[in-house]
Amino acid sequence: MAETASATHVRHGSSIGQPLTRRDGVLKVTGQARYAADNHPPGMLHAALAVSSIARGRVTALDIAAARAHPGVVEVMTPANRPPLALDPDAKTGPFVFRMEVLQDDRVRYAGQPIAVVIAETLEAATEGAALLAPRYAAEPVEAGLDAADVFVPEMVGPGAPAREGYGDVEAGLAAAARRVEAVYETPAQYHNAMEPHAVVAAWEGDRLTLDTPSQGLAWAQDRIAGLFGLPPENIHIRSPFLGGGFGSKGVISGPQVLGILAARLVGRPVKLVLRREQMYGPVGHRAPTRQRLRIGAGEDGGLTALDHQVRTATSRFDDFIEPAGSVSHTLYAAPAIAIGYDAVRLDTGTPLFMRAPGEASGSIALESAIDEMALACGMDPLEFRLRNYAEVEPISGKPFSSKALRDCYAQGAARFGWAGRPLQPRQMRDENGLLVGWGMGTATFPALMFHGQARAVLRRDGTGLAELGAQDMGQGAWTALAQLAADSMGLELDQLEFRAGDSRLPDAGIAGGSAHTATAGAALHNAGAEVIARLAELAMADRRSPLFGAGNAGVVARGGSLLRRDDESRGESYGEILARAGLEEIEGRGSGAMDPAVQEHYATHAHGAVFAEVKVDPELGQIRATRLVGAFAAGRIVNPRLVRSQYYGGMIWGVSFALHEQAVMDKRTGRVMNANLGEYHVPVNADVPSLEAILVDEVDPHVNPLGIKGVGEIGITGTAGAVANAVWHATGVRVRRFPIALEELALAGAE
């Protein structure tokens, strides 16, 4: 896969656009990167959670004496002795403030809820102490599954979208349609399962708290903890340089992290608390299950007449997060009438949360399957059908797209995959061993968002620079891409730049989520760099001794650690010289990044892509393998093609997982997840994705933000999941609408 030099990928300054390897790569492969749980402050104790095995009811007894008697156990924290909080953990003080279970009472809200914390000299003693608590319960009947009785229409979905949206007359559009598809698709509950479990090392000094804990948003976390403990945010120092993945589950501080802090408070010593893998299936969020009913109408010409996307999903009994699975239908296909609606049930589970491509992932597999079904009903090739219904403006808003190179994605992806000549009918292709072969496609989409972020840039007399912000590296390579942006904004080579991040004392970089981090933090760095350069230039231009004196109107260019006159680049001087003469050790600039409201008002901002999948299916046994995937994505400026390609690969593999592998198996009688481990909670292994290709399609976006950056972290799941599902249908002729696709549904379709 050769790098292609093209308009958006050429060097800006010297770093942006370069396929640099990760700055932290050597640290990681040599085990030197320090993750939260690698910290051991002196005197530290270990805490272990005891969690509920029932999903609803009360804890009636804990054998605290037995746990305390276990050698090494120092303390057992229960609702009876848990230190007080300044804020009710069930207070809903904002839409992204989620209720948490931090031993406020004896209620059990879901299986896996923390019910006590055992603190001991060793992890083993704490763990055994937790087992010795042998809880007893007064259990109550459990609500599990999407058919639960109490159905409601939520006030809002996802981060704040309305639960009813649309335009036009869908019923009339359906009535007038020459072809109609009506189908119900089901997606299961899924859990984030980052490799690094949630962990916290908490150390109090009076009312100052030092925390090592993974967080996708340090300032948010700091505020949340400050609020809970009634302290000023600056008293809370959080270090979170690296995350072993987050996928949304580390976006907000979770109950177990707060319990670690409380435990340290209780014993007056530093405490480490790390979740066990099975404890990640409860208190730290999940993707809620969905049941999506799609009704689509099309005319004789294959043009859509109506699109109706109705979502049933689930939230917890005590808090709301509604998986916004209808959101993809806002954006993708032009139709004269679109209706999107939601209802939800309340289950005895932990509260769902954003999980990589929240809403888009679940919605995309349903919409792309239904579109595929409609293409067949119209007798059209799935790509031709999608082009026929290409949205020139965003359907739901009528706004133009800030940029949309989706046609190029379709064309480049299809060409690379070899889509042409695909038989329309299913079950037409076999490989040399007689395995069924199918080809499917899907359109990928994800909004290009921005949050708020800040950064600081410093130029030093020795010619080096410093860029800093409170961003963390989640494994996606943020430190590398952000440093590239910073170096260029400061006119420095990358090796002249010190890059500091991952600490709450640094400027608030906003949240690493919504695929918005590079755009947001990048803009902040860019502006901070621009400001420090401007200040330096002012110094020089006002100084008679500088060759830049009086460059005023022509201006200066910053490059390679020097300022040069724009009208005569032979005249210039280095940053160090300017600072030395001014008698300054360093000079700083600050910048912030955020979406320009005017852009939002005038444009729809999305990344797009097209994914093509080949699967093979054993005709008798039903076993499925996604043998070849090609994705072509357009996401504005590409800061680092190597890292971006990795994001696409990761997303595409997640898409395969969505279609074929991943699900939480819940025992409906008890509301318990029965496969809460990575052996049985299946995700693809290497052998499941033998061939992956991601094409970076050129796209220049003059509007979305000054750097022209869209996000790449989540889009890869969308499109892929549907492409794989459609390929399975094309291979077998069996349309499975419940995901992940079970092999017996293919093997035994039509049998008995």
Next chain:
Amino acid sequence: MNRFDYVRPASIAEAIAAAAEPGSAYLASGTNLLDLMKGNVVRPARLVDLNHLPGLDGIELLPDGGARIGARVRNADLAYHPEFSRRFPAVAEALLSGASAQLRNAATVGGNLLQRTCCAYFYDPASACNKRDPGAGCDARGGENRLHAVLGWSERCIATHPSDFCVPLAAFGAVVEIEGQFGRREVPLEEFHLLPGETPERESVLAPGELVVALRLPAEAAGFAAHARYVKLRERTSYAFAVVSAAAGLRLENGVIAEARLALGGVAAKPWRARAAEAALAGARPDAASFRRAAEAALAEAAPSGDNAFKIELARRVAARALLLAAAGTPERLPALPASAFAPVPGASLHG
């Protein structure tokens, strides 16, 4: 995990004496045992470590064509032993289709035989499980039992034995060598694991303290080397327990089947030797119709134990597939995806 004593015996006799004490467990590589201990599923009071015992780690190729394998031989070492895998290709294929490379590098022969079921309710101390806690009940009944047993199960327990390795061992008549306080004995692998009946907590014939010291493959097993395969149906391409699996071997003479071997995995609390199917194949032509008949015979007594009726038909198909592949001939080299539906088929296409 509970506190436990750790014993490192210097001899087999010492090991047996230590393990005969109530509450003891042998520790081989611990890939299964330590997982269970961490989950509080088993809480042994003492671990008797086999890892430093002499004499348990040899692979002996016997002059008569058979083989004797020490209980501590690693799964990967056995599978990659060139002469062993030449004589017993289906055994090597089964080994390499199990777990992951890392686990196979650690897991031992003895541990594989004695690994516990993968029933999720067994693994979960909060669920009722007759195997873990005799008389407590069985939460797998009426629960998530899609992959549970369809043969040989009882009202008390519907779990399966998850080993791949044991399936060809059952098919090819392996013998387990056991040493205990009262001496040495040998048990055919086919009789080594017990069906649940009224006592699902009893999983093998081992008495307390008894140690598996070795496994023997008889010379006659090597007679199937030219036509021996293992097929494992899985929910992902690798690193998953079998939905159902089958080991098959054929001895062909003059174009007919002189002798057939067939065993199924993932269907019962033990590797399931399908003797009725073998009998049906003796003297038959090696064609799809014969194999389908044999597969029907193999599953004649099958019954769903829950939401798993589909496994019965899939087990028939996997059995027929294994026989068909065996008839096509053992490949020169083991495929890169051992036992997989996606491995290339030698000779011709399987499906019309």
